[in-house]
Amino acid sequence: MHDHAHETLPRGLLLALAGFALATLLLAGTARLTGWGTAHQDDAPTVSTRELRFEDRTDGGIAIVDARDGRTIAGAEPGTNGFLRSAVRGLVRERKRQGVGADAPFRLSARADGRLTLEDPATGRRIDLESFGATNAAVFARLLPTP
Numbered sequence: 001m002h003d004h005a006h007e008t009l010p011r012g013l014l015l016a017l018a019g020f021a022l023a024t025l026l027l028a029g030t031a032r033l034t035g036w037g038t039a040h041q042d043d044a045p046t047v048s049t050r051e052l053r054f055e056d057r058t059d060g061g062i063a064i065v066d067a068r069d070g071r072t073i074a075g076a077e078p079g080t081n082g083f084l085r086s087a088v089r090g091l092v093r094e095r096k097r098q099g100v101g102a103d104a105p106f107r108l109s110a111r112a113d114g115r116l117t118l119e120d121p122a123t124g125r126r127i128d129l130e131s132f133g134a135t136n137a138a139v140f141a142r143l144l145p146t147p
Contacts (some may be wrong), residue, residue, distance in 0.1 A: 008058070015029060022140045033052035042061055043111060043115075043139055044111040044112040044115065045111065045138045046109045046110070046111060046112075047111065047112050048109070048110040048143055049107060049108065049109045049110070049144075050066060050068075050107075050108050050143060050145055050147050051067035051068055051105040051106070051107055051108075052064060052065065052066065052067055052106050052107075052108055052143065053065040053086060053105050053106070054088045054092075054106070057075075059078055060076055060078035060079075060089075061077050061078050062075065062076040062081070062084075062085065063075050064076070064143060067105030073143060074142070074143060082085075083136040083139055084134065084139050084140065085116060087099050087127055087129070087140075088106070088118075088127075090127070091106060091120045091123070091125055091127070092119070094120065094125050095120065095122060095123055095125050098123050100122045100123055101122075104120075104121065105120040105121075106118060106119065106120050106121075107119045107120075108140055108144060109119055109141055110141065110144055114126075115128060115129075115130050116129040116130050116132065116137050116140060116141055117129060118140060
């Protein structure tokens with residue numbers, strides 16, 4: 001009877017596999033750090049924009065404030081507007097991670113091609129809102145100034 005438990009792969013094959021794994025990790029890391037191999041689409045011209053602040057209220061709601069004049073333009077009642085809350089929460093989390101204060105406004109922009117973006121100029125983060133569907137994008141679209 002032959003014992004297969006002690007059979008091993010040839011040393012050359014193991015070294016080749018390790019080298020392949022290391023090369024894959026190095027290439028992936030380089031691509032991620034440099035942006036190599038990623039497609040970039042330039043933004044269409046901005047047709048409407050508004051600087052916004054999202055302020056927590058004592059009742060658990062959110063006041064949505066026009067940062068230019070300090071006027072409250074909308075609100076999110078407690079337990080509502082889950083998409084708005086999660087989008088803003090993600091941007092605020094990044095601010096905390098980078099040590100950026102909460103005073104800088106966010107920028108909501110509508111583009112000529114119909115795209116809608118929420119940007120945080122303080123961290124460089126951005127959310128392409130239309131990628132979450134028309135219903136979710138409409139939550140933010142209503143915050144833009146009316147012509």
